[in-house]
Amino acid sequence: MAATGSATIRAVPPTTFRGGEILGIRIPTVFEENDGKVCGGCGQPIEGTPFRISLLDTVAAEVPDSWARRARLNPGPHQFHADPACFHAWARARDILICRLSQVREIMRPVAIPGPAARWGVCDGVHREAHEFVNA
């Protein structure tokens, strides 16, 4: 029974260390917390499956060179909580307008806002009316 409580010492090469235990001391790993599962809007960890939003210009896909030169938005996919407020916060932080006729969907289309300053709006592109871009 004397051996029951003795500590087990394991050699853990640093090159392969991915969290876990060193000399019996538990190391809370940051590797298991996939840092891709942090909400792009509020910065909080996402439990379960994140809501992914891609910014894809379906029209400009026919002219990739033009799209590449004009692309100022990371097409993503960006990950958020399943709450439109988180996507709005993300857009607001980047000075991106959101069309108020649009829902927050998994695929949003970037739309260049005419004007002296380069600015973008996003819309789901579902409605037929003219876009009505407003601050996120």
Ligand SMILES: [Zn+2]
């Ligand atoms: Zn969030």
Ligand SMILES: [Zn+2]
């Ligand atoms: Zn719109």
